[in-house]
Structure formats: C-alpha cells, structure tokens
Amino acid sequence: MSWADSTPQEAVGQAQTKTLTIVEATGWDVEPRLLEAFLNLFEMPAYANHVHKLVAANGPAGAYHLTCQNCHMDAILSTTLVCECQGLEGTYDRTTLQNAESCQHIENMNGELKCGDHQNIGGGPGGGS
Numbered sequence: 061m062s063w064a065d066s067t068p069q070e071a072v073g074q075a076q077t078k079t080l081t082i083v084e085a086t087g088w089d090v091e092p093r094l095l096e097a098f099l100n101l102f103e104m105p106a107y108a109n110h111v112h113k114l115v116a117a118n119g120p121a122g123a124y125h126l127t128c129q130n131c132h133m134d135a136i137l138s139t140t141l142v143c144e145c146q147g148l149e150g151t152y153d154r155t156t157l158q159n160a161e162s163c164q165h166i167e168n169m170n171g172e173l174k175c176g177d178h179q180n181i182g183g184g185p186g187g188g189s
Contacts, residue, residue: 115161119143122166124173128152133160147171 101107119131119141128143129152141160144152145168157173160166167176 120160120163120166122176124166124168127168128155128173141166141173143168143173145171145173 102111116133116138119125119133124143124145125131128145131141131143134140134142134156137158139159139161141157143155145155146152147170151171153171155171155173157163157166157175160173160175163175165176167174
C-alpha cells in the first residue's frame, strides 16, 4: 500500500516511521547538523555582507516593524536606525535610535524607538529621539 492509498492517520504513521528510518540509517540527528551549517554561514564573508545589506536596507529585526515604516540604517551614521513610527494618536513621526545594532530588542514606545532590553550590548546610548 502506498501513502496515496492510505488514510491521513496511516500516512502520518508511515511518515514518522520513515523519519526514524532516516535517523537510524545515517547514524546522526539531522537537526544539530543543520543548525551547525546555519551558524557556519555567518563566518562566510559573502553571507555576512548579504545580512549587513539587509539590515542596512530595513533595519534590525524586531516587533517595531509592526508599527513603524520606512525603516533603514542611516547612510552616514551607520549604527543609527531611522523610522517613521506610529504614536498613540495614530500619526507617524520620524524617530531615530542610536547604536541600534547593539540592542537585543527594539520597541516602538508611543512613536519613539527604544532599546527594549534596557541595556546595550556595546554599552553605548540606547535612547531614541
């Protein structure tokens, strides 16, 4: 019987059996190997350059993207994040965050970018304006 001829429950059982067979056949768990491969990507100059370009174009990752728009890293002050963020009144105003790359978590606090972890990894100022 092929998976196409089986019920959904039987297909899931067959898939689980196949997964166990792969682990047994290779002798190693796939997940740690994949994580190791992804971590090694950051050591490659081409990948690091690609990530740097993405961050420069869009700003660091974070939930602030939900209520901020037109975010980018400043072309002159490359560690400063510039966005138009929505305040409590609903309007979008320009705001900046110095040393944004050193923040572990960036937040939009009433239209102002803040370093949400309340400390900067690099020790520089984290307040917005």
